[in-house]
Amino acid sequence: MTIPQDFSSLFFKSKLPDVGTTIFTVMSRRAAEQGAVNVGQGFPDYPIDSRLAACVTDAVAGGFNQYAPMQGSVALRAAIAAKIVAAGGRRVDPDTEITVTCGGTESIYSAIQAVVGAGDEAIVFDPAYDAYDPAIRLAGGRCIHIPLEAPDFRYDWDRVRAAISERTRLIIINNPLNPACTVATAADLEELAAVTRDRPIAVLADEVYEHVQYDRRVHQSVMNHAELGRKSFAVYSFGKTLHITGWRVGYCVAPPLLTTELRKVHQFNAFSISAPLQEAIALFLQRHPDAWRDVAAFFSAKRDLLLERLSGSGLVLPPAQGTYFQLAGYSRLPGPLAACNDVEFTERLINEAGVAVIPLSPFYRDPPAGMRFVRLCVAKQDATLIEAAVRINAYTAGTR
Ligand SMILES: Cc1ncc(COP(=O)(O)O)c(C=O)c1O
Numbered sequence: 063m064t065i066p067q068d069f070s071s072l073f074f075k076s077k078l079p080d081v082g083t084t085i086f087t088v089m090s091r092r093a094a095e096q097g098a099v100n101v102g103q104g105f106p107d108y109p110i111d112s113r114l115a116a117c118v119t120d121a122v123a124g125g126f127n128q129y130a131p132m133q134g135s136v137a138l139r140a141a142i143a144a145k146i147v148a149a150g151g152r153r154v155d156p157d158t159e160i161t162v163t164c165g166g167t168e169s170i171y172s173a174i175q176a177v178v179g180a181g182d183e184a185i186v187f188d189p190a191y192d193a194y195d196p197a198i199r200l201a202g203g204r205c206i207h208i209p210l211e212a213p214d215f216r217y218d219w220d221r222v223r224a225a226i227s228e229r230t231r232l233i234i235i236n237n238p239l240n241p242a243c244t245v246a247t248a249a250d251l252e253e254l255a256a257v258t259r260d261r262p263i264a265v266l267a268d269e270v271y272e273h274v275q276y277d278r279r280v281h282q283s284v285m286n287h288a289e290l291g292r293k294s295f296a297v298y299s300f301g302k303t304l305h306i307t308g309w310r311v312g313y314c315v316a317p318p319l320l321t322t323e324l325r326k327v328h329q330f331n332a333f334s335i336s337a338p339l340q341e342a343i344a345l346f347l348q349r350h351p352d353a354w355r356d357v358a359a360f361f362s363a364k365r366d367l368l369l370e371r372l373s374g375s376g377l378v379l380p381p382a383q384g385t386y387f388q389l390a391g392y393s394r395l396p397g398p399l400a401a402c403n404d405v406e407f408t409e410r411l412i413n414e415a416g417v418a419v420i421p422l423s424p425f426y427r428d429p430p431a432g433m434r435f436v437r438l439c440v441a442k443q444d445a446t447l448i449e450a451a452v453r454i455n456a457y458t459a460g461t462r
Contacts (some may be wrong), residue, residue: 093418134162189425238384371451415457
């Protein structure tokens with residue numbers, strides 16, 4: 063018998079046949095190939111805080127080089143609990159309510175596997191971060207997508223009520239919302255509490271951009287909501303808060319029963335997270351307990367710089383409410399450009415302007431026909447943002 067090259071097809075069917083490489087990886091690769099300015103994928107292109115780098119050296123020298131505890135380093139969980147209180151949150155028990163995971167992504171995956179079973183349904187809002195749907199399907203569940211419409215991306219709670227069924231076990235809300243750059247209001251949280259009340263539905267709140275809210279907005283966390291706090295997994299990421307996306311350290315805060323179930327998954331998936339990196343973050347937060355407080359101001363200045371530099375570009379720029387992204391609409395550019403769908407527009411921008419951005423339609427199961435927005439990342443050096451704006455301005459001016 064000859065074994066074909068593609069011999070895997072002999073034995074099993076792909077569980078995720080439609081899943082390819084993420085749009086972020088594709089655009090970063092294209093940016094490198096084209097020599098384009100990359101304001102697409104969400105990662106900082108500036109150095110990390112040297113005091114944080116020094117903590118890594120101290121942690122390694124201090125002997126934190128073997129397996130960390132499964133649920134997360136004792137020092138880091140204590141530092142997280144202290145940070146939550148300092149940020150105005152409730153007292154959380156580090157032993158029973160905090161689990162350190164491989165980035166926010168692993169918290170999301172583990173929470174979904176913990177509560178979604180075969181035949182269950184989970185509701186997500188599009189545009190949705192791309193990790194939710196595959197994790198729900200790997201759990202054997204069905205992902206119900208509710209679209210939010212540009213440019214406001216408001217929640218339609220009647221639509222949520224209509225989408226809930228006997229089989230609904232989870233609602234995922236991302237606040238602040240990447241890629242829409244909007245934030246949920248206190249009223250949204252009240253609605254979320256109302257639609258899940260007296261039902262066997264848990265909430266997964268992806269709050270990785272908790273500290274990145276602009277214009278004096280106050281973060282509305284499920285953790286601080288009396289009712290939602292008892293049924294929610296809340297997910298966070300030091301990648302976003304400390305500008306270290308490559309360290310892959312995040313955490314989940316959830317009530318003890320949910321935490322117990324999440325840890326059962328985490329234990330046999332990641333098991334535990336890099337010991338010296340956890341210890342380094344703990345040391346950093348002990349030495350500089352306010353280090354996270356300037357994050358909003360830091361990104362706000364970058365958002366404002368980009369808005370100011372693009373103000374003559376002809377792009378529609380609804381100021382981001384949160385996240386370290388900014389939307390740019392191109393519906394008012396000359397006909398041929400405005401006629402492009404967002405993937406075509408992104409292609410033109412990278413090929414003709416030398417700037418890599420991210421289209422919004424890949425974040426929808428059914429992309430809205432008239433989507434005319436792309437996403438730019440502001441977590442970049444000022445020089446990168448200025449160069450991106452110079453290139454975009456020159457390009458749009460040339461088309462008028
Ligand atoms: C909305 C959202 N959730 C989760 C994540 C994942 O966070 P991490 O990089 O810590 O896994 C990201 C990262 O881009 C994100 O934008």
